[in-house]
Amino acid sequence: xxxxxxxxxxxxxxxxxxxxxxxxxxxxLPTSINATIGVDxxxxxxxxxxEAYSVILWDTAGQEKYSKISKNFLRxxxxxxxxxxxxxxxxxxxxxxxxxxxxxxxFERKIPYIIIGxxxxxxxxxxxxxxGQKYAQGKKSEYFECSGLMNSGDISxxxxxxxxxxxxxLNQFVEPLEPITKKDKCC
Ligand SMILES: Nc1nc2c(ncn2[C@@H]2O[C@H](COP(=O)(O)OP(=O)(O)OP(=O)(O)O)[C@@H](O)[C@H]2O)c(=O)[nH]1
Ligand SMILES: [Mg+2]
Numbered sequence: 001x002x003x004x005x006x007x008x009x010x011x012x013x014x015x016x017x018x019x020x021x022x023x024x025x026x027x028x029l030p031t032s033i034n035a036t037i038g039v040d041x042x043x044x045x046x047x048x049x050x051e052a053y054s055v056i057l058w059d060t061a062g063q064e065k066y067s068k069i070s071k072n073f074l075r076x077x078x079x080x081x082x083x084x085x086x087x088x089x090x091x092x093x094x095x096x097x098x099x100x101x102x103x104x105x106x107f108e109r110k111i112p113y114i115i116i117g118x119x120x121x122x123x124x125x126x127x128x129x130x131x132g133q134k135y136a137q138g139k140k141s142e143y144f145e146c147s148g149l150m151n152s153g154d155i156s157x158x159x160x161x162x163x164x165x166x167x168x169x170l171n172q173f174v175e176p177l178e179p180i181t182k183k184d185k186c187c
Pocket of ligand 2: 017018019034035036059060061062
């Protein structure tokens with residue numbers, strides 16, 4: 001089995017995806033981060049049961065004008081991380097739309113995903129942990145919280161978990177479409 005996998009980070013602009021990516025790859029956080037243009041990537045190594053997995057983390061742009069590009073990358077991803085900002089209800093509501101996109105492509109194969117509420121360091125929180133958890137449960141998914149800025153909370157735990165969920169789905173056998181036989185033809 002291959003020990004390589006790719007994960008996609010999706011969510012509204014400014015929720016902190018790029019910041020989380022720096023943290024997940026243990027890279028030093030730059031003093032300022034520009035809005036992502038198109039799609040970018042970084043690498044990380046995750047250990048599951050003492051086995052090393054080489055992970056490519058695809059960072060997408062949250063800005064609406066890039067949403068088509070971001071969604072297209074779902075086809076190439078083994079798993080997804082949906083991020084929202086716990087101080088922005090708008091960004092929380094937007095998660096639904098991103099999840100729908102994964103459902104659009106998942107007829108081809110199953111793409112596991114998790115949900116992260118970011119910016120827990122901020123005092124002006126709008127979405128409680130309970131609300132995030134309840135939402136994730138409703139989607140049969142799992143919820144994590146963190147602060148990318150402070151490098152605190154569930155950052156590595158969430159990365160480990162999504163890798164864990166993806167491993168059994170790697171090298172999934174996709175049923176070939178049945179060839180049309182004479183029998184199937186109506187006339
Ligand atoms: N307070 C706080 N600010 C954060 C946190 N994470 C990111 N930010 C800030 O939020 C802003 C946006 O962060 P980015 O990581 O660029 O957000 P993004 O989701 O990649 O945005 P796009 O590339 O436009 O989609 C930056 O000013 C970050 O410093 C956090 O955990 N807490
Ligand atoms: Mg970004």
